[in-house]
Each structure stands twice: as C-alpha cells, then as structure tokens.
Amino acid sequence: MVITIGRAGDNDFVVNDPHVSRYHARLLRDEEGCLFLEDMASTSGTFVNGSQIAKKKVSLTDTIWFGEEYKLELSEVLKAGNDYSEDFAQLKEIYDKYIEQKVKIQSSNQFKTRLFQTLPFAFIGVIGVLISTLGKGSTVLFGISLFVTICVPTIGIYLGAKQSAKIPRQLQDLANQFKIDYVCPKCGTFLGEIPWESLSNRKQCPVSSCKAKWVKD
Ligand SMILES: [Zn+2]
Numbered sequence: 001m002v003i004t005i006g007r008a009g010d011n012d013f014v015v016n017d018p019h020v021s022r023y024h025a026r027l028l029r030d031e032e033g034c035l036f037l038e039d040m041a042s043t044s045g046t047f048v049n050g051s052q053i054a055k056k057k058v059s060l061t062d063t064i065w066f067g068e069e070y071k072l073e074l075s076e077v078l079k080a081g082n083d084y085s086e087d088f089a090q091l092k093e094i095y096d097k098y099i100e101q102k103v104k105i106q107s108s109n110q111f112k113t114r115l116f117q118t119l120p121f122a123f124i125g126v127i128g129v130l131i132s133t134l135g136k137g138s139t140v141l142f143g144i145s146l147f148v149t150i151c152v153p154t155i156g157i158y159l160g161a162k163q164s165a166k167i168p169r170q171l172q173d174l175a176n177q178f179k180i181d182y183v184c185p186k187c188g189t190f191l192g193e194i195p196w197e198s199l200s201n202r203k204q205c206p207v208s209s210c211k212a213k214w215v216k217d
Contacts, residue, residue: 001028001029001081001083001213001215002026002027002028003026003027003028003077003078003080003081003083004023004026004040005024005025005026005027005072005077006020006021006022006023006024006025006040006042007020007021007022007024008022008023011023012080012081013027013076013077013080013081015066015070015072017066017069017070019044019066019067019068019069019070020042020044020066020067020070021040021042021043021044021066023040023042024039024040024042024046024066025037025038025039025040025042025046025066026038026040027058027074027077027078027081029083029085029215033085033215034057035057035058035059035074036055036056036057036058037053037055037056037058037064038054038055039053039054039055042066042067043067044066044067044068044069045066045067046064046065046066047064047065047066047067048062048063048064049062049063050063058074059074060074060075060086062074079186082186082211082212082213083213083214083215084184084185084186084205084212084213084214085213085214085215087185087214088185088199088200088212088214089214091182091185091191091196091199092196092200094178094181094182095182095195095196096196098174098178098181098182101174102171102174105167105170105171105174106167106171109163109164109166109167109170112163113160113163113164114160116156116157116159116160116163117156117157117160118156119156120152120153120155120156121153121156123148123152124148124149124152124153127144127145127148127149128145131144131145184205184206184207184210184212185212186205186210186211186212187205187207187209187210187212189205189206189207189210191206194206199214200214203215
C-alpha cells in the first residue's frame with residue numbers, strides 16, 4: 001500500500017498548504033504491516049519527532065511535521081487511503097470480550113438455575129431425617145414435613161424459572177452493546193457475529209461500497 005501526500009491534486013492525500021511541496025512525501029505499508037514515511041525530496045523537509053528524515057518507520061504516536069508549518073496527522077492520511085488497519089485491530093478485543101461474557105452469562109445462569117432446582121430436594125432430605133430421628137409419631141412434625149415436601153420444590157422451580165428468564169435479558173443487553181461497538185471503523189455497519197479472525201482474512205469491509213481495508217494481519 002502506498003499513499004502519496006502533497007499539494008498537487010492527484011495525490012492520495014492532498015494538503016492545501018503553501019509550505020508543503022507538490023509531491024512532498026509518501027506513506028508505505030510493508031507486508032508485515034509496518035508503516036514507513038518517505039520524503040520525496042521536498043523543499044521544506046519531513047520531520048519525525050523533531051528529526052529530519054529521508055525514510056523512516058513511523059507509528060500513529062509519532063509527531064510528524066512538513067517543514068515548520070504543517071503538522072501531518074497520520075491517522076487522517078491512512079483514512080484517505082482507506083487503510084483502517086489500526087482501528088480494525090482494536091475490534092479484536094471487542095469481539096473476544098463479547099464471546100467471553102456471553103459464555104460467562106450462560107454458564108453462570110445455568111449453574112444458578114440448577115442450584116435452585118436441586119437445593120430444595122436436599123433440604124427435604126434433611127427435614128425427613130430430622131423428623132424420623134426426633135419426632136416419630138408427631139402429627140405436627142408430619143404436617144410440617146408434608147408442607148415442606150410440597151412447597152419447597154415449587155419455590156425451587158419458581159426461582160429456577162425466574163433465573164433462566166434472566167438469561168435472555170442479560171444476553172440482549174450484551175448483544176445491544178456489541179452491535180454498537182463491533183462496527184466497521186469507516187461506514188459504521190455492524191459486522192454481525194462474524195469472528196474477528198474471519199474478518200481479518202477478508203482484509204476489507206464486507207460492505208462492498210465501503211472500501212475500508214484492514215490490510216495488516
Ligand atoms: Zn465499512
């Protein structure tokens with residue numbers, strides 16, 4: 001990938017500044033994804049972090065000047081070349097986090113639901129043992145044990161159902177946020193549940209009119 005930068009209208013990134021040469025510099029991305037800025041024998045020179053350069057490896061954190069008058073924003077230059085590699089790379093974390101949280105919600109709810117459904121039976125067992133040891137023949141204790149045997153599982157089933165109903169709501173909230181975050185950095189289209197790795201292999205936005213590229217692997 002090469003993006004030409006300068007005052008002339010046929011550059012990829014046109015700079016309307018009299019201190020900038022007609023063909024001032026160019027930005028290249030090599031196969032490893034590294035960025036290089038190359039000065040095209042400009043009049044006022046190209047400076048990276050205060051030092052004049054002919055060709056230098058650069059990153060978005062570097063401060064770049066053309067001469068003393070024009071500050072170059074690398075992120076803007078990349079966007080002019082439809083290169084959204086840096087923004088796209090950040091989507092990996094969003095995707096991984098989404099999947100991780102989704103699994104977490106599902107398994108935590110599954111556990112709680114099971115707990116609510118099985119705990120009452122353990123409780124009934126304990127009550128049964130207590131009654132048989134302490135109060136053989138007592139009508140009151142028999143009444144209590146009958147009551148517990150009927151009510152406790154019902155409560156358990158109710159709580160279990162309530163717990164499992166929470167899953168769709170929590171997942172919905174998570175999915176809604178994901179729809180906002182997991183979007184093409186250029187056109188803002190939600191990228192669906194397409195795994196980041198698959199998108200990375202495609203190397204460009206699935207929306208054909210968008211033209212955003214994420215060339216870095
Ligand atoms: Zn797009």
